[in-house]
Amino acid sequence: xxxxxxFPNNNIGYLCSDMQVELGRGNKVAFKWISESMENxxxxxxxxxxxxxxxxxxxxxxxxxxxDNIMFLLPRLPNLFFFFLGALKVGANSCILFTSIGDESLxxxxxxxxxxxxxxxxxxxxxxxxxxxxxxxxxxxxVIDDNQKTKNRIGILDELLxxxxxxKTTPTCMDHNSHFHFTSGxxxxxxxxxxxxxxxxxxxxxxLEVIQPSExxxxxxxADPGWVTGVSYGIIAPCLYGLTQIQxxxxxxxxxxxxxxxNFNVNIIYSAPTVFRIMMQYEDSFFSPYNLTNLKxxxxxxxPLNPVIIEWGKRIFGKxxxxxxxxxxxxxxxxxxxxxxxxxxGSMGKPLSNVSAQILDDNGQVIINNQKGLLxxxxxxxxxFTSYINHPDIYKNKFLGExxxxxxxxxKDDDGYFWFVGRNDDVINTAGHLISPFEVESALxxxxxxxxxxxxxxxxxxxxxxxxxxxxLRGDIKMTSTLNLKIKLYIAQKISSIASPREIxxxxxxxxxxxxxxxxxxxxxxxxQLDFGDISTLEIENG
Numbered sequence: 001x002x003x004x005x006x007f008p009n010n011n012i013g014y015l016c017s018d019m020q021v022e023l024g025r026g027n028k029v030a031f032k033w034i035s036e037s038m039e040n041x042x043x044x045x046x047x048x049x050x051x052x053x054x055x056x057x058x059x060x061x062x063x064x065x066x067x068d069n070i071m072f073l074l075p076r077l078p079n080l081f082f083f084f085l086g087a088l089k090v091g092a093n094s095c096i097l098f099t100s101i102g103d104e105s106l107x108x109x110x111x112x113x114x115x116x117x118x119x120x121x122x123x124x125x126x127x128x129x130x131x132x133x134x135x136x137x138x139x140x141x142x143v144i145d146d147n148q149k150t151k152n153r154i155g156i157l158d159e160l161l162x163x164x165x166x167x168k169t170t171p172t173c174m175d176h177n178s179h180f181h182f183t184s185g186x187x188x189x190x191x192x193x194x195x196x197x198x199x200x201x202x203x204x205x206x207x208l209e210v211i212q213p214s215e216x217x218x219x220x221x222x223a224d225p226g227w228v229t230g231v232s233y234g235i236i237a238p239c240l241y242g243l244t245q246i247q248x249x250x251x252x253x254x255x256x257x258x259x260x261x262x263n264f265n266v267n268i269i270y271s272a273p274t275v276f277r278i279m280m281q282y283e284d285s286f287f288s289p290y291n292l293t294n295l296k297x298x299x300x301x302x303x304p305l306n307p308v309i310i311e312w313g314k315r316i317f318g319k320x321x322x323x324x325x326x327x328x329x330x331x332x333x334x335x336x337x338x339x340x341x342x343x344x345x346g347s348m349g350k351p352l353s354n355v356s357a358q359i360l361d362d363n364g365q366v367i368i369n370n371q372k373g374l375l376x377x378x379x380x381x382x383x384x385f386t387s388y389i390n391h392p393d394i395y396k397n398k399f400l401g402e403x404x405x406x407x408x409x410x411x412k413d414d415d416g417y418f419w420f421v422g423r424n425d426d427v428i429n430t431a432g433h434l435i436s437p438f439e440v441e442s443a444l445x446x447x448x449x450x451x452x453x454x455x456x457x458x459x460x461x462x463x464x465x466x467x468x469x470x471x472x473l474r475g476d477i478k479m480t481s482t483l484n485l486k487i488k489l490y491i492a493q494k495i496s497s498i499a500s501p502r503e504i505x506x507x508x509x510x511x512x513x514x515x516x517x518x519x520x521x522x523x524x525x526x527x528x529q530l531d532f533g534d535i536s537t538l539e540i541e542n543g
Contacts, residue, residue, distance in 0.1 A: 010197050011172035012179075013056070013088030016239035017049040018169065025242045032218070032264055033078055036250035040264075043078060045242065048085070051078070053167035055086030058159050059117075062142065066091030066170065067177060069115040073097050073106075073124050076249050079144055079160075080225065081235060083119050084179075088197075089169040092117075093177040095192070098226035099124065102494040104443070105190075107131050109182060110139065113192050113389050121145045129153070174198030174382075180389060181228050183328040183434055190436055192389035193328045199232075200240060202332040202354075202383035207237035209352055210324060210338045211299065217267040218294075220246035220260070222275065227432070228328045229301050232383075233270055237332075254279055258290040265294045272302040274431040276309045276321065277462050287316050297339065299324055302432030303464040304420045307345035323348055325420070327406060328434075329398070331383030335418050348410070348418045355381065359412050364400035367411075372421050375410040376403035426520045428457030430465050435499050437520060443494045444469060447487060449477050454510040455501070456524045469501035470510060470523050479506050 009015075020026070026046035033041045043051075064070060070092045074080040080096065087094045095115070097106070106127055110118070119142045120128060128141050139152055147155040178197045182190040211233075213219055219238050223230035238245045246264060250256060252275060260266065298313060298321045305323035313321040324336040325348045335357060337349035351357040356378035359367045367373040377384075379402060388395045398405055409421040428435040437455035444453035452472040457465035469487070473479065484504055492500040511522040524530075 009169055009171045010174055010200065011089060011091070011169045011176075012197050012200050012236060013052060013085040014169040014172075015200055016085055016236060017045060017052050020045040020239065020242050021049050023242065028242065029244045030239060031078065031081070031245060031247050034246065034248045034250075034260060034264075038256060038259065041078075045239075048082070048239070050165040051082040052085035052089060053165050054160060054163040055079075055083045056089040056167040056169075057086075057163045058156055059083075059087055059090055059092070059142075061159075061163075062117075062140065062154055062156075064090055064092050064117050067093060068117060069093045069095070069113050069180075070117040070119065071095045071097055071110065071115050073099060073101070073118060073120040073127065074144070075099060075121065075123070076225065076247070078247075081247075083144075084225070084231075084235065086167075088178055089167060091170055091172060091176065093194075094179045095181065096179075096225045096231065098224065098496060098498075100492075100496045100498060101127075102492065102496050102499075103127055103131065104494045105439075105496060108189055109192070111137065112189070113180070116140055117142065119144060125153075172197050175386070177386075179231060181226075181231070181328045189439055191391055191394060193228075193385045194387045194389055195331050195383065196386055199331050199383035200236060202381055203232050203237040204240045205354065206333040206352055206383075207233065207241060210322075210333050210336045211237075211268060211270070212297070212339055213238075213241060213243055213268060215242065217243065217296070218246065218265055219243050219268045219270075220248075220266050221270040222248070222252075222257075223270070223272070223301075223432075227302075228326075228331070229270070232332055252278070254282060254286070258287065258292070261292055261295055262290045267294055267296045268299070269295065269297075270299040270301065270324075272432045273300055273305055273309055274303065274463060276300065276313065279316075280309065280312050284316065292317055295319065298322065299336075301326070301333075303429055304348075305346075310343075310345050325349070325418075329385045329404065329406075330377065330381075331385060332381075334377055344417050346419065347413075348420050350416050350418070357412075357418065358403065359410060359418075360400055360403060360405070364403065369412055369414050372409055372411045374400070374424060375406045375408040375418065375420075376400060377406065378403050426456070428455075428465050428467055430457065430460075430467055430498060431463045433498050435467060437518075439495060440467065440469065440491060440499050440501070441518070443491055444471060444487070446494075447490055449474055449483060450487075452510045454518045454520060454523050456520045456527065458524060458527050460502070463502075466502040467499060468503045468505065468523075468527055470505050470507050470526075472509060473506055479504070 029042045030045045030048045031043045117140045141153045143155045180192045180194045221234035301324045322337040324333045326333045335348045359373040360376045407424045440455045441453045450471050451474045454470045460466035488500045511519040
């Protein structure tokens with residue numbers, strides 16, 4: 001990576017496309033794009049350069065400038081990647097959204113970050129056209145699959161073919177904002193986590209140390225690009241290395257995934273425990289027809305990797321699934337199992353060579369080995385987030401002196417291996433997505449039939465954690481299947497389908513502290529039928 005940093009232009013968009021062509025990889029396949037119907041189209045690094053230059057020219061033409069924020073509400077198709085890299089070349093600050101995002105969550109994110117450009121398709125226009133019903137907030141909606149132009153709508157279908165393929169990327173400094181992702185908190189709305197172009201150094205160095213690719217291998221990161229993994233290791237790192245990677249436009253399907261691994265000779269796969277848990281429901285004989293001998297290494301991220309999954313992977317694929325740990329805030333892998341390390345089932349692994357990790361107490365003091373505490377990373381590293389956009393105080397509170405506090409509870413053994421225990425807050429990790437219980441509770445209270453609500457995450461065999469909502473119904477209203485469906489659909493539309501409760505339980509009251517804070521620990525213990533523990537701060541109702 002040090003050689004790359006000597007280039008006068010550190011722009012990620014340039015490094016992932018133009019520089020690869022300059023290094024002689026123009027004819028090498030960057031993406032094998034596989035559709036839902038399993039049709040394949042190859043895009044070379046020369047294609048990536050030209051197409052991202054086209055999008056950079058179009059975005060510049062319609063007013064996007066360096067340091068402007070831009071969002072992408074696009075399906076997982078090649079144009080998403082072209083626009084992401086093109087916006088980076090312009091110098092804009094880019095954010096890829098999950099297409100399942102709810103209307104209000106979308107509006108909150110746009111306003112929170114003062115984003116005035118969004119790229120989408122006609123399929124998702126319904127989420128945007130009436131989002132701002134007055135002229136106080138200007139949102140430039142760039143639509144890539146028609147040519148219609150109205151006040152705030154800019155159709156560019158024809159221009160995608162006619163725009164120039166040459167674009168000179170302005171030299172970009174290391175601390176120039178590049179992209180941001182949204183994460184969730186236990187007591188507030190999701191926050192925008194800011195990253196910079198200098199993060200490319202960690203993306204590549206961690207990729208080389210953990211994934212350990214060779215130039216002729218085929219790599220597949222299955223993560224949605226709305227997730228930090230899908231950007232760091234599904235776009236940036238493999239392109240920086242000049243690797244050929246798989247992109248599948250369809251939803252998860254075990255048969256199709258096995259076909260892809262076999263037909264396209266996939267050597268490395270980076271996925272999530274949820275995927276493997278779903279596959280584990282099949283009989284071993286399901287996998288027998290597929291030739292998976294080219295698969296050399298399998299990695300997992302997003303949730304703790306259960307030893308049972310590792311044993312299953314070894315039996316089915318002949319390979320141990322290797323766990324990796326990082327967060328939206330860290331930007332790249334911090335701790336991991338990787339080739340060369342003794343595999344210890346259930347462990348997160350060891351910190352990377354350029355990472356200093358410690359277990360600290362609440363006062364920032366190092367805790368002795370084999371004792372639980374806060375998992376913390378010593379700052380700074382190139383991919384470390386630089387801010388929560390418009391929330392400097394929250395950002396400041398994420399650090400204990402010289403250490404970033406992850407919010408995860410873990411311990412380190414005598415050999416330097418780290419072991420995940422749980423979260424230090426109420427954030428819900430469902431299928432690798434972090435959900436804010438506060439955000440779901442706020443949405444539930446907008447439903448007329450509900451007077452109070454508390455939301456928790458509880459263990460789930462498939463999702464790691466599932467969202468469970470406890471609600472207090474108004475007056476004599478009773479829970480019915482119709483009301484249950486109404487509640488779930490409302491949350492799915494307002495926030496996202498991922499945040500919609502898997503289970504809704506009615507109760508007469510929500511336990512709260514004397515200061516009014518929901519005691520989610522008690523709700524979780526109630527669900528799991530565990531002892532309530534210390535309830536000295538519980539608010540006792542009259543009577």
